[in-house]
Amino acid sequence: MATLADFRAEKPNWCPGCGDFTVLAALQKAAANIGLEPEDMVTVSGVGCSGKISQYMGSYGFHSLHGRSIPVATAVKLSNTDLTVVAAGGDGDGYGIGIGHFIHALRRNIDITYIVMDNHIYGLTTGQTSPTSDKGTKTKTAPDGSTDEPVHPLQMAIMAGCGYVAQGYSGNLKQLTELIEGGMKHKGFSLINIYSPCVTFNKVNTYDFYKQTLVNVDEDPSYDKTDRFAAIKKIEECDEHLTGLLYHSTEKLPYHEANSNFPSTPVVKADINLDQENWGKLIAQFK
Amino acid sequence: MSKDLGWKVGGAQGEGIESTGDIFALSLFRLGYYVSTYRHFMSLIKGGHTNGKVRVTTENKGHHGDDLHILLAFDQETINFNFHELVDGGFLIYDTSIKNVEVPENDKVNIVPVPLTDIAKEAGSTIMKNMVSIGATAAIIGLTPDDFRSVLTDRFGSKGDDVVESNIQAMQKGYDYYKANFSNHIELPARPALRPERLFISGNEATSIGAIAGGARFLSQYPITPATEVMYQMVKNFPKLGGAVVQAEDEIAAVMMAIGANYTGARALTATSGPGFSLMMEALGLSGISETPLVIIDVMRAGPSTGLPTKTEQSDLYTIMYGSHGEIPRIVLTPRNVEEVFYFTKEAFNLAEKYQCPVIVATDLFMGMNKWTVESLDFDKLQNNRGNFASQEYLDSLEKGEYKRFDVTAENGISVRTIPGMKNGRFVAMGNESDEVGVEMEEAELRVKQMDKRAKKLVGFDDIVGASYVGAENAELLLVDFGSTSGIQREVYEALVEEGVSVGHLSLARVLPFPTADVAPYINAAKKILVTELNSTGQLAQQLKQFVGGHEKFESFLKYSGDPLLVREVLAKAKDVAASLKKEVTL
Numbered sequence: 001m002a003t004l005a006d007f008r009a010e011k012p013n014w015c016p017g018c019g020d021f022t023v024l025a026a027l028q029k030a031a032a033n034i035g036l037e038p039e040d041m042v043t044v045s046g047v048g049c050s051g052k053i054s055q056y057m058g059s060y061g062f063h064s065l066h067g068r069s070i071p072v073a074t075a076v077k078l079s080n081t082d083l084t085v086v087a088a089g090g091d092g093d094g095y096g097i098g099i100g101h102f103i104h105a106l107r108r109n110i111d112i113t114y115i116v117m118d119n120h121i122y123g124l125t126t127g128q129t130s131p132t133s134d135k136g137t138k139t140k141t142a143p144d145g146s147t148d149e150p151v152h153p154l155q156m157a158i159m160a161g162c163g164y165v166a167q168g169y170s171g172n173l174k175q176l177t178e179l180i181e182g183g184m185k186h187k188g189f190s191l192i193n194i195y196s197p198c199v200t201f202n203k204v205n206t207y208d209f210y211k212q213t214l215v216n217v218d219e220d221p222s223y224d225k226t227d228r229f230a231a232i233k234k235i236e237e238c239d240e241h242l243t244g245l246l247y248h249s250t251e252k253l254p255y256h257e258a259n260s261n262f263p264s265t266p267v268v269k270a271d272i273n274l275d276q277e278n279w280g281k282l283i284a285q286f287k
Numbered sequence: 288m289s290k291d292l293g294w295k296v297g298g299a300q301g302e303g304i305e306s307t308g309d310i311f312a313l314s315l316f317r318l319g320y321y322v323s324t325y326r327h328f329m330s331l332i333k334g335g336h337t338n339g340k341v342r343v344t345t346e347n348k349g350h351h352g353d354d355l356h357i358l359l360a361f362d363q364e365t366i367n368f369n370f371h372e373l374v375d376g377g378f379l380i381y382d383t384s385i386k387n388v389e390v391p392e393n394d395k396v397n398i399v400p401v402p403l404t405d406i407a408k409e410a411g412s413t414i415m416k417n418m419v420s421i422g423a424t425a426a427i428i429g430l431t432p433d434d435f436r437s438v439l440t441d442r443f444g445s446k447g448d449d450v451v452e453s454n455i456q457a458m459q460k461g462y463d464y465y466k467a468n469f470s471n472h473i474e475l476p477a478r479p480a481l482r483p484e485r486l487f488i489s490g491n492e493a494t495s496i497g498a499i500a501g502g503a504r505f506l507s508q509y510p511i512t513p514a515t516e517v518m519y520q521m522v523k524n525f526p527k528l529g530g531a532v533v534q535a536e537d538e539i540a541a542v543m544m545a546i547g548a549n550y551t552g553a554r555a556l557t558a559t560s561g562p563g564f565s566l567m568m569e570a571l572g573l574s575g576i577s578e579t580p581l582v583i584i585d586v587m588r589a590g591p592s593t594g595l596p597t598k599t600e601q602s603d604l605y606t607i608m609y610g611s612h613g614e615i616p617r618i619v620l621t622p623r624n625v626e627e628v629f630y631f632t633k634e635a636f637n638l639a640e641k642y643q644c645p646v647i648v649a650t651d652l653f654m655g656m657n658k659w660t661v662e663s664l665d666f667d668k669l670q671n672n673r674g675n676f677a678s679q680e681y682l683d684s685l686e687k688g689e690y691k692r693f694d695v696t697a698e699n700g701i702s703v704r705t706i707p708g709m710k711n712g713r714f715v716a717m718g719n720e721s722d723e724v725g726v727e728m729e730e731a732e733l734r735v736k737q738m739d740k741r742a743k744k745l746v747g748f749d750d751i752v753g754a755s756y757v758g759a760e761n762a763e764l765l766l767v768d769f770g771s772t773s774g775i776q777r778e779v780y781e782a783l784v785e786e787g788v789s790v791g792h793l794s795l796a797r798v799l800p801f802p803t804a805d806v807a808p809y810i811n812a813a814k815k816i817l818v819t820e821l822n823s824t825g826q827l828a829q830q831l832k833q834f835v836g837g838h839e840k841f842e843s844f845l846k847y848s849g850d851p852l853l854v855r856e857v858l859a860k861a862k863d864v865a866a867s868l869k870k871e872v873t874l
Contacts, residue, residue: 009713010726042707044547047718054715055726060707061715062550063727064543065573071507071540075547075555076707078531079505083551083707104536261526268552268706270529272502272671279666282496282524286486287317 004032007058019170019196019207020049020117024056026173027086027115030180031059034084041084044073046098048124049198050090050117059086067098070105073112080266081111081256084184091118095131095151102153106160106189111254113183113190116153119198120205127201137204154235157191158228158247164190165231165247167240169214170197171207175243178218182245188254195243210241217244291348291476293355294424295372296417297338297365300331304361307417308339310442311424312658314435315343316487319479321660325351325653325851330512330596336364345476347660349624349774353853356473357427359420361403363388370396378473380423382416397471399423401464410457418454422461428475432458484663490654490771493625493664494584495520497632498556500666503582504530505555507544509537509563512596513652514586517558538563542570542583549580550716552706554636558584560652561603562593568611571645575615575741577716578693578702580639580646580674584632587651589849598849599653601770602822607647608799608830614738616745618646619799623773625659627796633669634751640674642744643701651821653851654771677703682711690714691723695736700743745800753802756809758784758791764865765813767806768820769795769827775852776819782858788865795827803834810835815842817864819857823847 007028014020031041041059045051047066054061064072073087094102094116105112121139122128128141129148136145157165164186168176176194183190195210215238217223223244224230231247256262263270274282296307308324316322323342329335342352355372358365360381366389370379375395381388382403390398401423407416422432432455443450488496495517498506506521508514521532535541541557548555559567564585574581587603589595607619618638622628628650635646675697682690682705692714694702705712714725720737722728757780758765764783768776773794780792793809795802810816810831818828818841825843832838844860846852 009715037710038713039708039710042551052727055717058713060713062547062577063715063717063719064546065569065718068539068543068570071535071543072547072550074533074540075505075507075544076551078533078544079548079551079553079555080708100536101540104540108533256531261522262531263526263529265529267504267529267531267548268708270504270553272504272554272673274500274528274666278528279500281527282499282666283486283664286488286492287483 001035002032002037004028006038007031009058010055012052012056014049014052015200017199018049019119019198020053022170022173022176023115023117023194023196024053026168026176026180027053027057029177030184033177033181034184036084040082041086042073042076043086043088044069044076046089046093048090048093048122050088050093053088067093067096068101069093070098070101070114074105074108074110077110077112078256078267080268082266085112086115086184087112088115088117090123091116091120091132092122092130095153099131099151103156103160106157106162108255109161109163109188109252109258111188111256113180113192115180116191116193117196118153118193119196119202121198121202123198123201152240153191153193154240154246155232158231161252162191162247163188163249163252166190166192166245167243168192168194169210169243170194171210172243175216175218179245186248187250188252213241215242217242217246291352291354292343292357292428292473293340293352294343294357295338295340295355295369296359296361296420297336297369298361300328300335300337302361303414303417304337304339307359307421308341310435310438311421312341313487314438315341316660317437318434319481320344320476321347321479322487322658323348323351323660324658326656328597336368338365338369343476345479347662349777350851351657353855357424359424360385361416366390376473378427378471380420399465399469401461403461406460406464407457410460411453415454415457418457419461422458423465425458426462426465427471427473429472432462482662486661486664487658488625488661489516489656489658490625490628490650491516491586491656492520493628494558494632494648494650494655496664497629498582498636499524499528501633501636502554502671503556503636504528505545505548505553506557507533507535507541507548507555508558509535509541511560511563513588513656514558514560514563514584516656517584517586538566539570542567542581545583546570546574546579546581549639550706556582556584558586560586560588561590561606564603564606564610571611571617572613572615573718574645575617576613576720577718578643578741579716580643582635582639583645583647585647585649586655587649589847595849597652599651599851600821600847600849601651601772602826602847603649604798604822604826604830607649616642616644616741617799618642618644618745618748618797620646620648620751620797621770621795622648622650623770623794623796625654625661626664628654629664630669631751637669637672637674638750641672641701643674643704644744649770651771675701675703677705677709677712679709682709685711687711688724692725693721693723693737693740695723695740697740700740748800751797753797753805754793754795756791756793759789761812762791763789763814763868764791764861765809765816766790766792766861767794767816767818767827767831769798772819772821772852775854775857778854779857779861782854783861783865790865798830801830801834806831807835810837813840815864815868816840817842817844817861819844819852821846821852
């Protein structure tokens, strides 16, 4: 059986103190805890600091294009449903250029785990406003403070029918690992939005800031994770400054099971050669 | 006996024009004829003028022909737009229920007013006016309603025998009406022997079954005219073969999914047309640098932007050859007839895996949305070959971390590929430049090595013959084209040969790697070169000049109205060029 060490690959070159280190560690631990073999897992990333995670994770990987991790991850899963597939990106990557894919993967309920390293800033391009930047955030591209309404990924995911919506924080490895594990086990699309501080370019949303503001619903026995509207209410009450498994429902089948035309054996195992009988049937309609 | 028969039905969109054309065309095909069709339609659901042309011939022709012998008009617009195409001795059959009908004066055309709607009403329903009109046609060309029975049975049989019979009856009434009121006839071309292996198939359908025969088991696509039909075949056939279709949210998702599926080890494709292809540009580069196989079908239509969604053009040539930033190896195939559409699409999957790069198969609306007779298609002709795949035994023999997905020492630049699930074969497919293992790097020397590795792949590529030539040795006039215009050009060539012109016909079947060696001898030998293409800037001619030279010899026949070529218009230009050659000789 694989150990944690088997899920380690390249040494990360993120800035010292970057929140993404914890995300990577949690992902590696979650994979090992679940008992995955590295060859049976694929990590697909987009572009940016977060995009580098596919190289650091010891699974198979795909470092794709900006905002496009989800369609690649979708196809990986649908081509080989035996694989465990994680899509990973940042707030700019996933909620900016890639937000369309996000919503559509939710609608389809593709059985992948989507990890978003949300630092409220564009890091790799040296600090511009991101889709989750709070109103009033001052950046190089919004010197007088951003006036755009930030994207609300948790609420969006719940409203779009996502069956597993969680939020973690790079200051809490243990909880984050559990949330990712839960997402990987969930049959269907799971979102884990992670507050992952950018220590270089974001001087507002820091570890200290989150330590002071975050409410952990996992520690609240009265919180009902199965109630969609209660979840949204709680998220809004906390101004999104909360962690834990916020909504969980196992009602919906994942795409490859809900769709009766979807093959029951992995597509990659299908015979690519036709026989005479199948060929005959195929061309009969053109006679 | 006529050489061929051109038949056309026209009316308002939504009036059953397409099905009337289909029934006529398929019936003639089943009688043994070679049939080429052309659908004229607009980007509308209902209303607007639409027509369908069917050309019936004794030999295989690559296009629907210039001439029209019989025109069936359900409305005044059909007469207005198409009457002028009728040859002397041709027939106009029109519905007498067209209000204030106006027929141009032409005493060389047989005018056949038939109360199509009234007869159909009498037969049970006005919907059957198309059957009445086919009946009248049958009477003109010496067929009987029974010749159409098998197609009607296939089409309406599921609704009950009485539905088939009432359609036959409507046809019979149209037939009888003509016999009772008119007497002129037109003879069908000589009927070829029936050959059961022949198919009547559109370019898009040939693309689909070519992909299926080539082992494609994953399609991600976003609907777009004229490529949408590719998806229909997959939706119908993939479940039985263990394959999957995803209707993507946009073309970017479609191409990224196709890349993801190929990376995972499925043979996957996406199909689109120009606007969608433009959206896929960034991903094309990703396939190239990450060395992930990818097959894209571009069914070209008239651009730029959304341009003319329902009209044909060959103006994506530069885009399919050079689109996407940076430099990657790619293969671009331009099939010239439906058989080639099938075989090239099938082979595209072998090429994508063999060379681990994108393969684009470019057809167009003219080829894709129209139906053609093909002699036969052989699903077994080109064996599926998966290229340089690692075996598990090979991976087991390596030390951990020793496997190099992007090994620069690989022969011909093609390194060993693994797929998820294989032990010890872990790698990261990279959109950024990487080292041999697949770790991002920017080091100058390694960068150059990786660029050179990828560029090496297609040196000496000869898997698909680049061009074919027919004609005299050292012909003075050379006709050149690519893709779907080749069939029309062949007729132009034949007409010139008959007139004693020293002419050759060179047609390109692929544009990347550019088939310089295949075309250069003919370009160099010719005195004048006429390049015919469906775009306004002469894109193919520019490529020939760039790769071969001979700038001063080139002339172009360019068409970018959205309509397909006519033989007579290209022929007129070719004759001009031939005449200029003669002048040069006498001077």
